[in-house]
């Protein structure tokens with residue numbers, strides 16, 4: 538049984554009332570704004586002070602130095618009244634505006650920056666980049682040369698994962714079970730490994746550039762896995778093994794249910810790979826308790842022109858229009 542210790546349910550006389558009618562009697566008087574106490578006992582419930590205003594968080598991942606996509610996404614975030622941002626890593630790599638994208642992201646009210654694999658290789662001087670294809674590698678080498686020393690230090694200093702204070706979020710680029718090994722999450726078994734290390738209600742991740750969502754139930758029936766892929770955001774592989782979405786909706790709203798934990802891949806702002814070339818990102822609304830996934834068209838031709846002008850591999854330009 539999980540009690541809802543949200544501040545609205547904390548009584549001045551020290552009694553906490555649970556949704557299903559159960560009461561917990563505490564031996565001392567606690568204050569509704571005592572969020573540190575509530576955070577300790579209730580990692581997956583709302584932990585905000587009573588007088589705190591509702592917040593909207595935009596979650597952006599894999600921007601990959603694509604200025605046109607980033608500006609389009611941020612304009613929409615402004616219209617939506619976003620208050621704060623989570624940056625899930627790979628701000629740089631592949632495309633031609635790493636400095637500009639870093640400058641913009643660092644100017645925003647960002648509650649969490651975590652490091653992606655391209656951020657790591659662009660800042661640690663690694664020239665081998667095990668596992669990278671030659672095109673990705675050549676873009677990282679170009680990025681290493683392009684960034685300033687201060688930007689190298691900033692990227693190198695980022696953590697692999699972060700529990701975001703005052704929110705029900707954990708942010709990670711790849712996965713919580715081995716964040717520095719850059720593994721991918723594409724199925725419920727990989728999602729279960731991640732949930733083993735997830736102490737908040739929601740974990741946002743990126744890395745695969747494919748939006749996908751999983752829910753861990755409180756109880757699973759015999760023979761049932763405790764984790765489901767959420768059909769609302771479901772993607773599936775085509776005959777070549779590429780992931781794609783059948784749903785082309787501009788917005789898909791996922792209600793956050795009490796008693797469930799969520800692992801949400803928000804897709805990529807700057808290099809989507811599920812055969813939908815539109816920029817992908819998500820917004821968490823803590824008043825509505827929803828996570829909305831957005832897809833937005835942007836000026837792909839403008840980004841391609843810059844890739845070519847910078848002398849980056851041609852395939853990095855062409856893949857953008859195909860969402861690969």
Ligand SMILES: [Fe+2]
Pocket residue numbers: 599601627653655744745746
């Ligand atoms: Fe990436």
